[in-house]
Amino acid sequence: MGLLARLFGLCVTAAAVFGLLGRELRNGEWRARFRDVMEERAPERDRRSVVARYLDRVCAHYRILDKLYTERTATVHVTVLFALLFAVTLLLHYFFVLGLALSLGISFLLYERHWARLAGKRREELLTAFLRQGVERGVHVLVSTGRLDDAFLRMADTIRYTPLKKRLQELCGLVDSPQFPTPEDAFVHWAGGLGMEDIAHFALATREARKYNVPLDELWLDMAEIQGKELEYARRIRAETAHQRTGGVWFYGMLAGTFLVAYPFAASQMSETTRFLFWTTLAVMTLGLYLVIRRSQVIDA
Numbered sequence: 001m002g003l004l005a006r007l008f009g010l011c012v013t014a015a016a017v018f019g020l021l022g023r024e025l026r027n028g029e030w031r032a033r034f035r036d037v038m039e040e041r042a043p044e045r046d047r048r049s050v051v052a053r054y055l056d057r058v059c060a061h062y063r064i065l066d067k068l069y070t071e072r073t074a075t076v077h078v079t080v081l082f083a084l085l086f087a088v089t090l091l092l093h094y095f096f097v098l099g100l101a102l103s104l105g106i107s108f109l110l111y112e113r114h115w116a117r118l119a120g121k122r123r124e125e126l127l128t129a130f131l132r133q134g135v136e137r138g139v140h141v142l143v144s145t146g147r148l149d150d151a152f153l154r155m156a157d158t159i160r161y162t163p164l165k166k167r168l169q170e171l172c173g174l175v176d177s178p179q180f181p182t183p184e185d186a187f188v189h190w191a192g193g194l195g196m197e198d199i200a201h202f203a204l205a206t207r208e209a210r211k212y213n214v215p216l217d218e219l220w221l222d223m224a225e226i227q228g229k230e231l232e233y234a235r236r237i238r239a240e241t242a243h244q245r246t247g248g249v250w251f252y253g254m255l256a257g258t259f260l261v262a263y264p265f266a267a268s269q270m271s272e273t274t275r276f277l278f279w280t281t282l283a284v285m286t287l288g289l290y291l292v293i294r295r296s297q298v299i300d301a
Contacts, residue, residue: 061115064122082107127198129161135224142217148183149175184210198227
């Protein structure tokens with residue numbers, strides 16, 4: 001019966017950890033679907049393994065942060081983190097398979113969430129700089145000349161935020177290349193590569209407006225105002241709920257950590273019913289953390 005209780009705990013905890021990880025991977029697949037729409041072709045089924053999709057997602061975070069890391073770097077980092085956590089489970093005398101599953105799942109989850117948090121901040125900073133610094137200067141050029149390529153050059157010259165300045169310089173290079181017949185097409189391609197939905201919508205609207213001779217300066221001002229209000233609203237909601245969300249995560253971490261550290265030493269004194277209740281409680285707490293994280297994703301979106 002003791003082995004059955006441990007196997008039950010393994011299944012419950014592993015299912016919770018990998019369920020959260022799977023949720024993160026599914027949320028990251030919007031970029032691939034968006035690229036399919038941008039390229040106007042039928043989406044292909046992703047036949048890669050879960051690990052390959054995970055590494056692709058982490059590398060996307062690296063790119064938005066301008067980190068010169070590769071999939072090999074991510075593999076090394078996750079392996080080192082896994083080894084440390086697995087060593088801790090062995091020191092705590094955990095059942096080998098349970099310690100292996102816990103260490104692997106937590107390593108994948110913590111590493112991806114760390115870079116996702118940093119990448120989310122960078123995306124928000126890029127969008128803020130684009131709306132507040134770039135659009136304003138671009139509109140002045142559009143009013144005076146009506147040329148989109150000149151607007152991009154002006155934006156790249158005057159933007160103060162270095163990560164966006166570098167990307168706008170890349171956009172100017174795309175506009176000058178023969179690969180794209182119009183600046184609007186280069187803008188759409190560049191925005192799709194950023195992996196930022198708001199700027200991609202901005203680019204698509206610009207291309208469609210040019211087709212129907214809609215004044216781009218008016219369009220840019222309207223879209224910048226709308227997206228700016230959405231950004232401020234999201235920030236206000238996030239600020240109002242940050243205390244509760246952070247408190248929930250810390251509470252889970254401390255209580256679950258205490259449970260997992262104490263379990264190997266108390267397991268021999270537990271009855272089968274107590275072990276079942278222990279893992280059930282931990283599973284309920286993990287479900288609660290998942291709901292907190294999912295709510296955080298809705299607010300951040």
